[in-house]
Amino acid sequence: MADIQTIGGCQKCGSASLTCKYNFFGEGELQIHSWEHKCLDCGNRLTTAYRTDDEDIVFAEEDVDHCPYCGRSPA
Numbered sequence: 001m002a003d004i005q006t007i008g009g010c011q012k013c014g015s016a017s018l019t020c021k022y023n024f025f026g027e028g029e030l031q032i033h034s035w036e037h038k039c040l041d042c043g044n045r046l047t048t049a050y051r052t053d054d055e056d057i058v059f060a061e062e063d064v065d066h067c068p069y070c071g072r073s074p075a
Contacts, residue, residue, distance in 0.1 A: 015041040033064040
């Protein structure tokens with residue numbers, strides 16, 4: 001499942017073509033929630049992913065349903 005919304009306001013170039021993309025993958029006990037902010041004009045990009053099998057984080061304590069950059073939830 002992918003959810004992409006144009007949110008505008010690129011911090012690098014000021015373009016209105018900044019997108020916020022959310023992806024979800026789930027199979028068995030594995031879940032992956034990923035977020036990406038990408039400017040379609042200058043290419044500036046930020047990404048974060050949360051995985052249930054990541055030993056470096058406590059998955060249950062992360063706010064995986066909200067973008068770490070703009071705070072929006074998937075549609």
